[in-house]
Amino acid sequence: MATSKARASRKDIWLTDPGVRGRGRFTIRCTPSGARICMYRYTRPDGTRDTVRVGDYDPQGVAGLTLHQARERAGELVRLAGAGSNVRVVLLEREEAQVAGAEAALAARRSAARGSLAAMYRVYANTLQGRESHYDVLSVFKLHLSGPFPVLAARPAAKVKAEELRDVLARLIEAGKGRTAAKLRAYLRAAFGMAMRAGLDPTLPEALTAFDIQVNPADRLPSLAQFSKALDRALTLPELHAFWRRLEAAPESPSRDALMACMYLGGQRPTQLLRLTPKQVDVSGATVTLLDLKGRNRHANPRRHILPILDDLLPVIRRRLALTEDAESPMFSTNGRVPLRKETVALLVAEIAKDMKEAGELQRGPFSMRDLRRTAETHMAALGISSDVRAQIQSHGLGGIQARHYDRHDYMPEKRAALKQWAMRLRNLPTASKRTRAPG
Structure with a gap:
């Protein structure tokens, strides 16, 4: 009804809740254009008046706040004013804290982008929990990469080169462990591939996006299919x-x-x-x-x-x-x-x-x-x-x-x-x- 009046009169119509004197008022400004803006009007400790926007009003709570939600937010501002605080200063400090938190989170993600190969591999292995391959994935990496090649395991995953992984596999093949080399190559390829897809696949752990993997170095390595042939030993x-x-x-x-x-x-x-x-x-x-x-x-x-x-x-x-x-x-x-x-x-x-x-x-x-x-x-x-x-x-x-x-x-x-x-x-x-x- 207030919105209709505003349109008819081409003037703003203000709807104000009753309140305790000196604690400010919750009000809704209805404009001729149809906007309904929830506000909190109060008097600062220095005697000057101030109006703080709470949000837009939407009875469905889709394009804005419901009346209940708006009153709850205004109630928080009432408590701040009642405590003698400068409401606008407090809100500004909160906004700055949120910005700082977002920046810290971004910095953490960027730092994680420099996360190690071992860290990326662990995130990948965690996605396999409950599957038969989970233990094998962890065991093969520990025994044949992070153990004998600790510097490589600690290197940022995004900076690992195919030539470095080739040296890991060559060590296994020279030791007569071609099958294990083929498995490790497959696990590394899967880990890098999952990290590359994580930015677009919502079913994958968000932690993988932080490693900033743009290329899969294991893709350049041969599949070692000659070591993955089906076994044929059966007891007579x-x-x-x-x-x-x-x-x-x-x-x-x-x-x-x-x-x-x-x-x-x-x-x-x-x-x-x-x-x-x-x-x-x-x-x-x-x-x-x-x-x-x-x-x-x-x-x-x-x-x-x-x-x-x-x-x-x-x-x-x-x-x-x-x-x-x-x-x-x-x-x-x-x-x-x-x-x-x-x-x-x-x-x-x-x-x-x-x-x-x-x-x-x-x-x-x-x-x-x-x-x-x-x-x-x-x-x-x-x-x-x-x-x-x-x-x-x-x-x-x-x-x-x-x-x-x-x-x-x-x-x-x-x-x-x-x-x-x-x-x-x-x-x-x-x-x-x-x-x-x-x-x-």
């Missing part, structure tokens, strides 16, 4: 039987139980199995649910990988459940709070492999824990188990459109039948080589 049937006999004879421990579970479940990834908690085990239904975090952004929404628990595995599962404190605790742990690391389980595999070598039980040379998953798949294939069922057991190759959107069969009967055949082969019991196929 006699080696598999010898391995299993020694594992069964090993003293009871969380590592032994975890390794037996990995094998009975068809060669599961140790990292996934070691995260298992009691709430993911259904003893009555004889199933276990692993959370598959492998893949881009999978850590935020892991795929549920359900497997049957065979009678042979049940004693191991019951023993771990009995030793676990609560439903959220890791089942494979030495202290009940922190899950075993896969490196701890790998040590048991290395010990067994060493004993097998000394006993003359190795036919194709040394093996490591990562070869056991390949061994399981190889022998299940030899038993005539179809590739579809093997994929369902080992949770790989399931990212296609058909698997994600159309195939809703849980494959539990096929997985149970296949794992029974695999367990009999593992334990050197007679098996019927009958092909286990996915439903047509």
Whole structure:
């Protein structure tokens, strides 16, 4: 109504709240142009009058302040005036403080732009938390870059040159660690690439923008694909039987139980199995649910990988459940709070492999824990188990459109039948080589 009056009279209309004498007044100035300006009018300590703009009025609170918001801001100015302060001076000091804060933040960002390669790499590694590669990313950098090349690790990331990274990789290749060199090159390339994209990608940590990365030096390095070829070591049937006999004879421990579970479940990834908690085990239904975090952004929404628990595995599962404190605790742990690391389980595999070598039980040379998953798949294939069922057991190759959107069969009967055949082969019991196929 006041705005209409202002337009009709072509004069400003003032609406003023009542207030305590000497404390000033909250008022709204309605102009003929339609503007509605919230103000605070008060008397300075020296007796002169002053009017401070609070903001524009908008009943929706979109293009300005609502009446409630405007009165709250004016109320703060009333308190300043009541305390004998010069309101305009206080507001000016606040504005200067805000400007100084913004300048300090800008200076901090510019300083961070000179941040080290190690600092940038740590931010990148933190984006991988919850994924299987997180520990490996940190470990490879520490062992093969920041350790032997501390000056390079401390250098501003934006000033690192491809030639310097080449020297790091050359050291690894000369030491016969070509595969590690290829991994480090891939990790560095990903870290620099993420820092370059951070300015435009709101899903990436803002901290990465501060490093001011304009070029990716790792892009200039060769991919070292010759060191990333697929491995092919799988235990022969006699080696598999010898391995299993020694594992069964090993003293009871969380590592032994975890390794037996990995094998009975068809060669599961140790990292996934070691995260298992009691709430993911259904003893009555004889199933276990692993959370598959492998893949881009999978850590935020892991795929549920359900497997049957065979009678042979049940004693191991019951023993771990009995030793676990609560439903959220890791089942494979030495202290009940922190899950075993896969490196701890790998040590048991290395010990067994060493004993097998000394006993003359190795036919194709040394093996490591990562070869056991390949061994399981190889022998299940030899038993005539179809590739579809093997994929369902080992949770790989399931990212296609058909698997994600159309195939809703849980494959539990096929997985149970296949794992029974695999367990009999593992334990050197007679098996019927009958092909286990996915439903047509």
